[in-house]
Structure formats: structure tokens, C-alpha cells
Amino acid sequence: MEYLIDLVLILLATVLFGKLFKSFGLPEVVGQLMSGVILGPSILNIVQTGKIIGTFSEIGVIILMFIAGLESNLELLKKYLKPSLIVAFMGIIFPIAFMYIAGFFHGFSNIESLFIGIIFAATSVSISVEVLREMDELDSTEGITILGAAVADDVLSILALSFAVSFFGVSDGENNNIILTILLQIAFFIFVYIMYRIILRFLPIIINKFKFGITEFSMIVCLLLAYLAEETSLSTITGAFFAGIIFSQSDFKDKISNDFETVGYSIFIPVFFANVGLEMEISGILNHFIMFIIFTILAVVTKLLGSMLGAKMSNFNSISSLEIGAGMISRGEVGLIIAGIGLSSHLISEDYYSTIIASIIATTLIAPIILRKVILIKREH
Template identity: 25%
Template sequence: MASTASHVSFLPPILTFCGAAVVAVPVFRLLGLSAVLGYLAAGVAIGPSGLSLVEDPQTIATVAELGVVLLLFIIGLELKLSHLWSMKRDIFGLGFAQLTLTAVCLGGAALAIGFSPKASFVTGVAVALSATAIALQMLGERNDLPTPYGQRSFAILLFQDLSVVPLLAILPLLASGAAAEQTSLMDRLLTVGETLAAIAAVILVGRYGLNPFFRVLARSGAREVMTASALLVVLGAALLMQEVGLSMAMGAFLAGLLLAESNFRHQLEADIEPFRGMLLGLFFMSVGMSIDLALVREQWLLLALAAPVVLLGKTLLITVLSRLFGARWRDGLRSGTILCTAGEFAFVLLPVATGLGLMTAAEAQPVTALAAITMLLGPILSTVVEKVLSRHREAEEEPDPGAVPGHEGELESRVLVIGFGRFGQIVNQVLLAQGIDATVIDNDVARIRDAGRFGLKVYYGDGTRLDVLRAAGAEKAEMICICIDDQDAMMKIIEIIHENFKNARSFVRAFDRIHAVELMHHDVDYQIREVFESAIVFGRAALEELGTDPDTAAATANDVRKRDIARLVLQKEVGTMGGAELVVGAKITPEPLKAPTGKAKALSPETRDILGEEVL
């Protein structure tokens, strides 16, 4: 049995990280700054250059890299070939231009101060990449991701993320000249073959194995198993890529990309999101801890000149390029300040390049410090510029003809339907008849398979979970239709909608009169009892079949409908039984909408006993 000391040993660092985050992040948020900046400052404070509360930052950084891995997995989940194609101009045009021109300028500057050509190339591309985690976090905090400048910023980040893979493949080729004497041609070919085999294995398993795998797990109904399986897929693909010499991020990205069309996509994203957020926070803190204040003091002049040059230079380049691709100057400037920092992958590319002999430690250390400093100062610059521009935002309300299509097209559905049972299917039929494609959530595998025949966007997920609703686009939906058959779950969803998605109208399926009154008390925008209208239509058809004039039958049915609605409203205002429901044990009983013309008559002894009639 483990000793008490062994249990306690890992608690101090955990408490240190939690305490630093709990103190720093709220303070920076109260100052109107990004949470990312709070994490970075907390890392500086507790790191070796600060209070030295963490003894081994490198070990923490290794664990924190999983945050970037999970981020790339979610980016892969959000990608589809159709989305890539619709954004092709900004991704492969604007993104390529930004990365190329920025890398050339920064690489040229590194060459001018004495770096070797290969080190200058690595420096240029490492600092030209932007911090995906910081940019997406800030865009999310501002709710600006769907805006034109947010979409263009995402397109640039997307190209940068896609370019990391070939960049990691190019570095060993640049070093191959020095390693040629030590590595035979057969060994190099074997390494290339292993890499291609690993990529092929991830693609084949992802394409043909993951959906059946998740389908079997979903039938078990165990939510924690789905979470474990999501982590298994992400980390398994990441480990496989690492074993063949590629980045873990590439494996996670491939896994996400292959699951982008999966019906389980939103549930997977919701399961991964808490781990991603926690580990990304840890990653930012590890970046803060990596800032060597002694090195900063030693080379303060170089870093003091280089940091503003990088921030302002990248901002200027992105602003001009965005303008050339159709953006307004103001939107281009906002994109520039969002993307002016160096990126997370600088901390991946620089160590790899150093290990391959492309640059010396003396060259890599100041570049690493420069990248960390830009990540510290960039959010401040972006926040200041955003506050200045926000005072003159009236002109931005005009439509932008160059707006980029949403990268999350299916998440911009006007309607979100929760439940694809017999009720939800008919609701979707009506919406589809008018060309309205709803996003549907259901946690029944058979229903998801059936929905495939409708051509609907149906995803596996638990509609009572806030993270699933957010992942499915509830924040962008105009209307959320709740069509499930679990009353408790339904009331939980209504509470979540009213608390978190106030702009969405709530349309709810009610089971009976009692449930309808309860829904009215919860201020839903619309509710209907699932059998009420069908019973009204049924009764009207019966009247017509019995010889009643169709117009009279229709008027009678409409009169019953009006009287029922009037009583329902009255019961909501004064209580379902006018106060009698407060008596312990009292139950709501059906009442006629019109006074009966005669007394009930029992036709059998058993019925007379039930009605309490006296035997004549």
C-alpha cells in the first residue's frame, strides 16, 4: 500500500497551478484582459524566474503539450472538405501569403544579425506562425469568430496549422546533409516507409473503424466510456505519430479530421473540451515559466527591439494582406493584432531544429524567449486596439461583401432540434419542406442511422449537457425545439436554454395538461401537447363522418381549441385547480369545456360501482 507521503507528493504542484490560475485569471479578466494573459503571468510568477514554486517546468511542459494536441484534434473535428473548399481563397491565398512573407521578413532579419541560413529559416517560420490557442480563445471571449475578421483570422490560423506538418517533415531534410554520413539510404527509406504506413493506418482506422467503434460504445449508454474512448482515439493517434518521428499534434489533427463527418462529432468535442481547456491553461502557464528572466536581462536590448518589431511587423503585414483580399482596414488591423504573436509550435519547431543541428542553443534560446514575450505582450496590444476600435464601430455594422463563409456551416443552422423520435421526425419534415435544415441532437444510435435517410445533420449527443448544446451551435440558433420524451430531461434543457441561450426561442413538446401548465410557468415561447391537435383533428373527422357539415365541424373543433387555450391560461394564472392543488394529495382531473347536457349513465354493474351510482 502506498504511503501517505507518496500521495501528498504530487499535491503541492497541482495546488500551485490551481492557486496561481484562480488568482491570476480573474484579476486579468476584471482588468478587461484575456484569460490567456493571466495564465502567462501566473506561469512567470511561479516559474524558476519568479517564486520558483515549480522545480521542474520541463516536466510540466511535456504534460501541457497535450493541451495543444487536444486543440488540434478539435480543429480537425471542425474541418470538412466542403468547408475547406468554401474558404479556399482565404486559407490557401491569404494564409499562404501571410506565412511566406512573414517568414521571409523575419528570417532575413535573423540572417542580418548573424544567424546561420538554416537557423534563420527556422527562426522565420517559427515566429511567423501565430498562437492558435491565444487567437481562438480571444475570438471566443469576444464572440467574434463568426464575424468577417474572425473568419479571416481563422483561415490564416487554419493554413498555419496545416503547414506545421510539412514544416516538421522539412526540418529533417534540411539536416540530412549533416546526417548523411551517419544514416544509410536504406535507413532513411525505412523511416519514410514507417511514417507513410503510420499515416495510412490512422486514415484507414479513422475512415472505416471509428464510427462502428463509437456506435457500439454508444449503445452501452455509459457516458464515461465515451469520454474514455475519445481520449483513447486522440492520444493513441498522437502517440503513433510520435513513434514514427512526426508530431503528436499531427496525429490528433488527422483523427479529428477523419471524425469531422461523424455523427458522434459533437459528443466527442464536448467530452474533450474540459480536458483541452484545462491542459491549454497549463500550457500557457508552462510558456510563462519558460521565460528566462536572467536571459532577458542579459539580452534585454535585443529582445526589447525584437519584440515590438515582431508584433508591429506581423500586424502591419496581416493588415495589408487582409486589405488586399477584400477586408476593411479596420478588420485587417483587428486580424493583425490577434495574430501578431508567435505561436505554440515555436516551442515545438525550435527544440526539433536544435536537436537536428540546424541551429545552436545560443541561437535557439533568445528566439524561444522572444516567442514567449510576444505571447505575453500580444494579447495586451490586441486588447488596447480592440478598445480603441470599439468606440468607432458604427461603420462595421454594414454588410461586408468579402465576408468569409462560416467554417462551421452546420453549426449555423437557424434551428436546433433535440430529439429525433416520432415527434421530432415530423417537425423536421415540416422544416425541410421549406428548405430549413435543422441541426438535430439525439443519443439513440438507431435514430441517428434512420436520420441519415432524411439528409439531416444529426449528431450523437446528450441534449441535457451544456457543452453538447454549445458544440452543436445553440449560441447561434434562432430557435431550439425540444422534442424528447423525458420530462425531467426536458425541464433541465429548458433551464439551460433560459440561462445560457437567451436569444434562442424555445419550442417545447408537452405531454399533457399538467406538463403544459408547468412549461408555461417556465416561460417557454411555445408549447403544444403531443396528442391535443391530433385528437382535435380526429374529433372533427368523426363529426363529418357522422353527417355534420364540414364548416360546422371545423367551427366546433376550433371552438374547443379556443376554450381549451383559455382554460390553460387561466390555470396558469390562478393555479391548475384554482388553489385546490395546494391540498395534500389533490390531483388534477379532466373537466369538460362546456356544461354537460345530462348526467353520466353507467351501463354495467362495475361501472356503477366506479361512478358511485345507487342501484335502483
């Protein structure tokens, strides 16, 4: 039952450090991320990520992205679909190109260098979502573009991953066929659309006639779409986000939002933020310190500039483009997952795997600070 005291320590630390960092004018989520770094193997080493903590963390990010979808404006998402695609594409090209060059100069093979680029091409918007919510920017044109670009980024990054594993990786027994991956993802999005039409039409009947609790029903749909997204090689957060979009069009939106926030922020979401910090090990920084610094700087700069250029190409002004670029910096759990796949497929070496993980987490810690600062600058103009 040690996991119970681990949860107590995590919840206590996320509250205290969240409020402490907020008092210094920093995003509360950075304090929650740092609580994991402090409790974990990097500093105090009194809490380790494990099966139960990991499961709570996964549920937390699913709930967080469901809430993000719930609070999004579907019409604005449709309106800014094209800019989102451009931002996602440019935000992938820059990291792949420059991280490939960095890997090459560190003596890595062409395949290793390419895969490192793919790892850092991924975006995990879950951290940015928390900052956008805190700053009331989630439903702004910039916030909507970030969300749309993150979904597109997820699809493009997974396709790049599938291509790399199919052509260069050592099979682990799973089917890595890129054509099959594309077909499964198309089937997933068709299923999401069918669910959207069915739920909007029959939701009042389900709730009123069959006495089905709206929160319980929306949770079932959320977890189902998260599961199906993962089964089609997308991330769970993409499925959860689309589940939120579906229920954002219903008359029960406010009740669902209140209930999910109560459940999520009471335990699951804080555990997710802390778990990101728990993943960091100081050895990943000390063993290859120069590589860690270069990868972290390039990860931040290439994603920022690439996404910013994509926003400028879509006629956003400079400060809005900067906000969109900042919102795409975080790699979070998506980067960690892709790195793990690369290791198991022998596309990256164990020698520098921990350094890549440390760089991903460092990027995730830096991203919300930059995003909050940019939003404050925008409000001053």
C-alpha cells in the first residue's frame, strides 16, 4: 500500500509548489512539474513512478484533454483548420532537420539522427492547455490554433514514427505497416464523426429516458475514444480531445465540465504533472551534459521558430505567431512515448536514451514559462 503515501506526497507537493511558483509570477503547472522532479530520483528520491502512479497519470492527461476539447469552440476549430495544419507541418520540419544535424555532429548514424529529429518533432499540448486555461486563452484564436495544430502534429509525428520503424527498426512482433496505420487512423476519424452525429441526436433520450448519468456517459465515451486512438497508433489525448469536442456541442456542457474538473483536479491531473517530473533522472543530464544542453536548446528554438513561421504564413501577426509557437514547444508524454518506441526498436542507443528523456522533460518545464510570458506581452500591446 506504499502507493497511498506516494499519492499523499504528490498531492501535497503539487499544491504547495504550485502555489509557491504562482506567487513568483510563474505558471502554477511549472511548480507541479517541479514537485515531481524534487520528489523523484533527481533530488530526494522518495517517490518513484510505478504502475499505479503511471495509470493515475494517464487518466489525468486524458481528463485534462477532454476538458480542453469541452471548452473549445468547434466553429473556430473548423475556421482555423488550415492555419493549424501549416503550423503543425512547419513545427515538425524544423526540429527534424536541425536535430538531425545535431545528431550527425555528435557522431550518430543517419538513422539515429533522423529518429532523434522525429522524437523532438512531437508536440504534447497538455501542458500548454493548462497555461492557456489559467490565462483564459484556451478559446482565443491563438489557443484554438494551438489545439488544432497539436492534433495535426500528433497524426504527422505518428506517421513519421511508423515510417521510421517500418523501414529502419527491428520488429518487436507488432505490425508497423505504414499503410495499415494510415487506414486505421482514417477509420478512427470516421468513427469519431459517426459518434458525434449519434450522440448529438440521441443524447437527450439516453439521459432522460434511460436515466443514464451524463457525467458517467461522457466518461465512457472519453475513455473509449482515448483507447481507440491509442490502438490506431495515435495518442490517447487525441481521442480524449475529440470526445470533449463532441460533448461541447451538447446542452450538458457546463455540468460535464464542472464534474470532470472536480474529479480531474482532485487527484488525477496533479499526479500527471508530477509524474512528468518523476521521469527525470539526473544521470541523463550529467552523463552527456553538452548533448543535453544542445538538444534542449534546439528542441525549444526549432519548435518555436517553425510553428511561429507557420503562423506567420497563415497571416497571424508577430505576437500571435509567437504565442502559437510557444504553445507548441512542450514535448511531454508524447515525446517520452516515441523515445521509448525508438529504444525498443533499436533506433536509438541506450547510451544516450536517458539524456534524450532529460531533454524532453526540461523542454516541458521550460515551455509553460515561455508561453505565459508571451501571453502577458501580448496583453500589454
